Amino acid sequence: MAVEQASMADNSVRKPSDVQQVKLFRIYNHYRLVVSLMLMGLLFLDPANFDTRFRLLDYYQAGVAGYLGLNTFIAFTILAGFKPSQRHITLSILLDILVMHWLLFTSTGITNGLANLVIVSVAAGNILTPSRLGTFYAALAAICSLSISSWAVLTLGESGDDIVRAGSLGILYFATAFALQYISRRMMRSEALASSRAQSIAELEQINQQIIQRMRTGILVLDRYGQIRLVNAAAEELLFGAPSDDPVRLGAARILPQPLKLGLESWIKDPTRRIEPFQPFQTSPVLQANFTQLDQNRGDQILVFIEDMSKVTQQAQQMKLASLGRLTAGIAHEIRNPLGAISHAAQLMEESPHLDQGDHQMLDIIRRHSRRVNGIVENVLDLSRRRAAHTDLTEVRPWLEEFRADYLQTQDEESAQSIIDLTVDSDVPFARFDKSQIEQVMVNLCDNGLRYSHQQTGERKISLHAGATVDGERAYVEVRDVGPGIAPEHHSSVFEPFFTTDKSGTGLGLYLARELCEANQAHLSLVEDDLSGCCFRITFAHPGRLI
Structure with a gap:
């Protein structure tokens, strides 16, 4: 299994992407079209001396015309939207090598400058298909060159230097193939690594965005003028009451609440200052904002954390209850006992037959205010006895x-x-x-x-x-x-x-x-x-x- 995975990874590195391969083949076909047009133009440049310099002029002219027609046809098909497959690219490279050697064979032989164009075809084949097939292109080109030179020496009595030249060209073909295969593999590996890292970065960015969006802490990125550059859903909810369809991007259309904007201005003047908790709108919870600069050198963007103070307030309430618990023990003894005595004394005085109307009014005031004080004490005791919330x-x-x-x-x-x-x-x-x-x-x-x-x-x-x-x-x-x-x-x-x-x-x-x-x-x-x-x-x- 490990060997298969390694082989698959290697193949993915060696093969360029389809889009890239089509682009490279389109460029190469433009080159072929230009070469075929130049060869066709040379036929009309000095036609008088062609008979003495070319071995098979008619066949050479037919080969140039056919090469131009083929390249023109391929150019039009690509222009029409045709996307060549690997099979079409391989066939085109093979035809180029064979056509170039046919032109060499029908013209002046291996000494013709067209032999240099074979190197370009071998190089293009190794760039478009950087695999063992590129070595086959070099081998085919070398065999064709040696065959033409050998035929010329044996049949036409040409010098043996042609065979040496053909051998040198063969070595050059293989050197070009091996060099470009190595370079192409390195480039493909680098591209695959860059693509993998780009994908990892994109996935990491997506994960970060999901984490930020799911956080219950509000996060904003502002500029120095209070314009919102980035905002998550929690901040949208806490500050504006409702999130946008795309909080990360559409938050820029929001206007910063006035209390937060004033806090930002005061923090810019004094970064050590902590702003007071605020409410952006009437029914929102109390919020606390904390500021920090994203870029310490430039300070163009400011990161803001918006926290709901409900949890902090809940903890403060628990501490308050603990303090009230200790306080109410003294209240129960120091206030309720004297209050009970006052209420009892008022009841006894009310039973006296010697009270006039004014005395009854004074006793009524005592009873009412005693009940009110007792209600206050009861409320405070209820608050201190309150248990923690079980939700x-x-x-x-x-x-x-x-x-x-x-x-x-x-x-x-x-x-x-x-x-x-x-x-x-x-x-x-x-x-x-x-x-x-x-x-x-x-x-x-x-x-x-x-x-x-x-x-x-x-x-x-x-x-x-x-x-x-x-x-x-x-x-x-x-x-x-x-x-x-x-x-x-x-x-x-x-x-x-x-x-x-x-x-x-x-x-x-x-x-x-x-x-x-x-x-x-x-x-x-x-x-x-x-x-x-x-x-x-x-x-x-x-x-x-x-x-």
Whole structure:
């Protein structure tokens, strides 16, 4: 098997490609056509002296005319698109050698300058077919030359120098054949090696492109002016929300998001500076960009790595929980115990018969604020007790339908008239999350939506909507109410801890909801649009990403 593979490899090296062989044969046929035209022209140059110099003039003229006709015919067939095979090339070389010796035989013999053209034919044969067949061309040419010289010496009484000259020509034929075979083999090996390396480089480039395209880290190549030269699918998704048909090339049509462009400008001024995390659009996750120069000397192109901060944020949340766990132990003892004493004292004072109306109002204030402080403590304790996310790959539609049914069943009599409209787009991808934690977020959003809808319209109504992001690879769920909405100046503060516009609220609901989403590498955002009410969107991580 090894011998067969070696033989096949050697044959692949020795044989030029079909395209190259056709090109070389076309060039050689042009040469033959020019030679035949020159020979035909010489017939009319000095026809008076041909009888004394040529042995068989009529046969010589017939040979020249036939050679011209043959080469003209081959030229027209190649021009018409005919691609000669190896058999046609071999036959053409053999005919050239025989025709040239026929012209030598019918003219002045081996001393004629046409003998030099035989060398060209042998050389062309060894270039077009650098194999043992090239040696056969040299042997045929040498035999023909020796035969013509021997016939002239024996029949016409020519000098024996013709045989010596024929032998010298034979040696020259073989030397030409061996030299060109060696050179051709070296060239073919070099070409095969170059072709193999080019193919390896092309395959490696293709593999690199596939790796880059499948990476979840965004990669961009920019110039100093922020023009995109190269971008992978992850960067398209993170920065623009949807990949192009050909992200590697068509990304140049994209405009760099303003936060990233400003970060690039500041990094160019100070390469040691690290830009702040940013969001390219409203519902995107928080991203971090890192810059480096591709060419340290010129610095024309800049490589940018775009990382989704969800994983980093998740790790930060785990560290935050560990710190909160230690803090809440003191909170439970230092705050809840005094708070319990205050609440108990207020209850005892309320039983006194000597209280007037103002005293009852003061006790009501104490009870309400005690409950609010207790709610804050409970929320903080719940946050510190939260376990790590245990995610499952979940189909969104059945899960959302089940959640809606369970949520409506848990409503009390006062809230029994709650209306929750549910719409799910087709082809919503799977999502990976911890059901108990995301359902806790959904309960918080639904409670808020129903409450504010009731305050605005007197009707407890919200709508749930599930769909896919623009790239079609990530799922999202929206909760929209018909309430008064959130004032534009408060949009940047709704997820901050202890921020609330409700006097009875603790200001931790949305903060805890975003914390739970980030623990699942999901992103909770406020959707800013022209519709009435308020809309919150949970955008889940790519289902292929392990949490």
